[in-house]
Amino acid sequence: MVVEPERVSVLKPGPPPRGDYILYWMQHAQRAEENPALEYAAAEAARLRLPLVVLFVRAPYPSATEAHYRFLLAGLVETARALEDRGARFVLCRGDPPREAAALSRRAVLAVCDAGWTRPELAWRREFAERSACPVIRVDGEAVVPVEAASGKPEWSAFTLRRKIEGAVAGYAGRISPAVDLPRDGRGLDIEGPRQLPREPDGPIRPGYPGDRVPEQTALPPPGPSAAEARFEIFLDTRLDRYDGDRNDPNLDGTSGMSPYLHFGQISPVRLARRVLERGGPGAAPFLEQLVVRRELAMNLVRYLPDGYDRWEGLPDWSRRTLEEASGDRREYVYSREDFEAARTHDPYWNAAQNQLVRTGTIHNYMRMYWGKKILEWSAGPREAFASALYLNDRYALDGRDPDGYAGVAWCFGRHDRPWTGRRVFGTVRYMNASGLRRKFDADAYARTWAWA
Numbered sequence: 001m002v003v004e005p006e007r008v009s010v011l012k013p014g015p016p017p018r019g020d021y022i023l024y025w026m027q028h029a030q031r032a033e034e035n036p037a038l039e040y041a042a043a044e045a046a047r048l049r050l051p052l053v054v055l056f057v058r059a060p061y062p063s064a065t066e067a068h069y070r071f072l073l074a075g076l077v078e079t080a081r082a083l084e085d086r087g088a089r090f091v092l093c094r095g096d097p098p099r100e101a102a103a104l105s106r107r108a109v110l111a112v113c114d115a116g117w118t119r120p121e122l123a124w125r126r127e128f129a130e131r132s133a134c135p136v137i138r139v140d141g142e143a144v145v146p147v148e149a150a151s152g153k154p155e156w157s158a159f160t161l162r163r164k165i166e167g168a169v170a171g172y173a174g175r176i177s178p179a180v181d182l183p184r185d186g187r188g189l190d191i192e193g194p195r196q197l198p199r200e201p202d203g204p205i206r207p208g209y210p211g212d213r214v215p216e217q218t219a220l221p222p223p224g225p226s227a228a229e230a231r232f233e234i235f236l237d238t239r240l241d242r243y244d245g246d247r248n249d250p251n252l253d254g255t256s257g258m259s260p261y262l263h264f265g266q267i268s269p270v271r272l273a274r275r276v277l278e279r280g281g282p283g284a285a286p287f288l289e290q291l292v293v294r295r296e297l298a299m300n301l302v303r304y305l306p307d308g309y310d311r312w313e314g315l316p317d318w319s320r321r322t323l324e325e326a327s328g329d330r331r332e333y334v335y336s337r338e339d340f341e342a343a344r345t346h347d348p349y350w351n352a353a354q355n356q357l358v359r360t361g362t363i364h365n366y367m368r369m370y371w372g373k374k375i376l377e378w379s380a381g382p383r384e385a386f387a388s389a390l391y392l393n394d395r396y397a398l399d400g401r402d403p404d405g406y407a408g409v410a411w412c413f414g415r416h417d418r419p420w421t422g423r424r425v426f427g428t429v430r431y432m433n434a435s436g437l438r439r440k441f442d443a444d445a446y447a448r449t450w451a452w453a
């Protein structure tokens with residue numbers, strides 16, 4: 001079997017109709033290599049001796065800005081080339097993804113989609129399954145341990161999920177999704193209907209928000225599967241061994257930088273885990289803790305709390321209660337969302353983190369925790385703080401709008417954590433302060449690096 005059965009779910013059962021091709025509607029897994037959904041579709045195409053059509057629909061996505069679309073489209077140019085080299089027909093169009101995919105399903109024998117667990121992604125897949133003219137299969141290739149096989153309920157913490165999946169990681173990571181040969185060349189197939197787009201971004205991309213800050217986003221990482229691969233190889237060769245210590249120093253380039261590529265599916269998490277296991281050494285276990293346990297805990301949150309992962313009401317009862325009880329506490333500083341957005345606080349460390357976010361599209365993980373905790377401390381109340389942190393993360397983070405982002409923000413408000421000693425504003429939610437940063441690393445050097453030039 002080309003894909004482990006636990007990755008496969010039937011979204012629409014039924015006998016396959018007669019048709020001209022197998023359809024893969026690519027949404028989350030935007031890559032041509034080690035993509036289990038693609039290989040499942042390719043294997044069906046090979047079995048039935050039919051061509052393979054791969055569709056990507058460019059659509060308005062909540063919170064996405066021009067920077068996100070540029071990263072996505074540049075990656076797709078590379079992916080399209082690789083798919084065509086294999087003989088697949090690649091269709092890029094603009095529109096409503098489930099409707100466009102359903103239109104192409106009318107000539108398909110079978111449709112395959114990849115997995116995505118956020119509300120918009122789930123709604124798209126649900127609607128596609130309703131509208132599709134042929135059976136629909138979903139393949140979850142974006143987690144090392146498939147999300148629904150890992151756990152059937154919301155997990156309390158990393159500890160509870162780790163216990164369930166740690167024994168399975170090496171087995172899943174060791175498995176390569178082989179590139180299946182396509183016996184029929186689909187490149188000449190005539191596909192009617194969708195408003196197909198040219199490969200290169202066609203002029204200005206309409207931003208999701210007014211007032212985008214593209215000119216300030218000067219240090220975004222290079223997009224695409226090859227860039228991801230090149231960066232990861234450097235990480236393996238030069239940083240993995242020191243990962244456990246260096247990952248907590250925001251002045252060092254000690255982490256993999258894979259989060260934007262994972263978010264856009266430009267690299268396979270299974271491939272990353274396998275390469276790390278093959279390489280071994282002292283950094284392997286701490287890295288897999290982040291890539292598998294923490295990342296998949298975030299997916300578990302989004303999968304099993306679909307209406308709550310990004311809403312105040314979805315936070316744990318204990319943390320909402322304690323934060324509400326503390327909401328009348330006097331705050332030393334109160335900033336509006338606009339102040340935060342413009343990095344206009346009294347704290348050079350916080351401002352540096354916000355500047356890093358705008359310029360590079362990510363914040364170092366250690367500073368990301370501080371950044372979120374201080375939004376809670378310096379907003380008028382905890383609900384406003386939660387909404388502002390999500391807004392800023394989704395808008396400016398290249399890896400935002402992702403389960404990791406929702407879990408990271410929710411962690412700052414108590415999710416996947418336990419109660420600590422009570423204090424002003426935070427109640428029993430864990431607190432962080434600037435002297436803690438200074439104890440851990442040279443926080444002033446960090447502030448200087450990211451001070452607005």
Ligand SMILES: Cc1cc2nc3c(=O)[nH]c(=O)nc-3n(C[C@H](O)[C@H](O)[C@H](O)COP(=O)(O)OP(=O)(O)OC[C@H]3O[C@@H](n4cnc5c(N)ncnc54)[C@H](O)[C@@H]3O)c2cc1C
Pocket residue numbers: 247255256257258259260262263290291292294295296298363364365366368369371372393397399400401402404405406407408409411412
């Ligand atoms: C307030 C806040 C907001 C966050 N927002 C995002 C976000 O929008 N998108 C995002 O991908 N991550 C987010 N994180 C999690 C984490 O900060 C990033 O995943 C990490 O910094 C990415 O850098 P890296 O790829 O170099 O990580 P590495 O240290 O190299 O880790 C490898 C991979 O493991 C996963 N990972 C690492 N740390 C975490 C973590 N704490 N939780 C879950 N998965 C993790 C990521 O997929 C990462 O790419 C957030 C954390 C906090 C506290």
